[in-house]
Amino acid sequence: MAMGAADVVPGVSGGTIAFISGIYEELITSINNINLKTLKIWKEKGFKAFWNALNGNFLLALFLGVFISLFSLATIVSWLLENEPILLWSFFFGLVAASIYFVGKGIEKWNFFTVLMLIIGASVAFFITTLPPNENVDSLPYLFLSGAIAVCAMILPGISGAFILVLLGSYKTILEAVHERDFKIIITVGLGAIVGLLSFARLLKWMFKNHKNATLAVLTGFILGSLPKIWPWKKVLTTKTFGDKVIPISEMNISPFSFEGDNQLFFAVLLSVIGFSLIFILERVASKK
Numbered sequence: 001m002a003m004g005a006a007d008v009v010p011g012v013s014g015g016t017i018a019f020i021s022g023i024y025e026e027l028i029t030s031i032n033n034i035n036l037k038t039l040k041i042w043k044e045k046g047f048k049a050f051w052n053a054l055n056g057n058f059l060l061a062l063f064l065g066v067f068i069s070l071f072s073l074a075t076i077v078s079w080l081l082e083n084e085p086i087l088l089w090s091f092f093f094g095l096v097a098a099s100i101y102f103v104g105k106g107i108e109k110w111n112f113f114t115v116l117m118l119i120i121g122a123s124v125a126f127f128i129t130t131l132p133p134n135e136n137v138d139s140l141p142y143l144f145l146s147g148a149i150a151v152c153a154m155i156l157p158g159i160s161g162a163f164i165l166v167l168l169g170s171y172k173t174i175l176e177a178v179h180e181r182d183f184k185i186i187i188t189v190g191l192g193a194i195v196g197l198l199s200f201a202r203l204l205k206w207m208f209k210n211h212k213n214a215t216l217a218v219l220t221g222f223i224l225g226s227l228p229k230i231w232p233w234k235k236v237l238t239t240k241t242f243g244d245k246v247i248p249i250s251e252m253n254i255s256p257f258s259f260e261g262d263n264q265l266f267f268a269v270l271l272s273v274i275g276f277s278l279i280f281i282l283e284r285v286a287s288k289k
Contacts, residue, residue, distance in 0.1 A: 003062075004069025006092075007154055007161055008077040008175075014066070016157040016223060020099045020279050025208060027062065027155070030055040031201035070178060078175065089232035090268035094275030096223060096230060102279055103157060104220040107213050114217040121221020129229035131167050138173045140188050146170035147192025152200040157219045163229070232268055233259045 002021070003014035018024045033054050042050035051057075080088040107114055146168045154161030165171035170189075177185035207215040234251040256265050 001065040001069035004066040005073045015155045019157045028204045032205045086232045091271040091275040094272035098276040098279035100223050107216045117214045117217035118221040121218035122225035125222040125225025144192035147189035148196030151193035151196040
């Protein structure tokens, strides 16, 4: 459910939540279990053997949580983005900042190559966050492609699938489809996401198996490079209207003390600390189990 809530926010990745909750590699491995070889087990040994080979209980629990969250929390998160953006971004800023340490400590050996991969990852993520969003698009083939691309970002810590949808011009269409239960659009995006997920998970599994330190360094860089995007205090420089909604095109991070209006500094810092602490609480609970 936490992954689903994070994926609604343009700037926060569900992959980051998967990583800090200790399920990331199991998620990648389990997605890779969805193939013809596993289906053959169903035919030869029955459904129970197939379900075990698929790691079905894990996938069912996880994706059920994500979908429940998307349909129940999407409205709440959208309201918070509209009405309490500083408090929401502050919580996620603390959460993501702590996850840089959490993901980075998994790197067993630091050398020139891993540092270079970290810098490349951070640069790519930062560059993506500076791109302007496109016009709103509601073509079904384009939404299918959007789902495939965005889901790849969703399982990468630091790169937000929701923000990729904003860049592609599909975010507003998909969010409205979820709110209005437009199943034609939801199913189209979902099918695109399945195709993208099954394809990209194989690449990630290979990278973890053969180049784990370099992969972790890139992922740590992705998270580091995404931090400027979720800095709570911003000055909007230019905007663009999508239908009846105004979306910032270019923003500048500013000091909370120079922020015009009620900057809610005390509560923002408190929520950042809560978000930061939550990572270490999760880690301690996960290590005990």
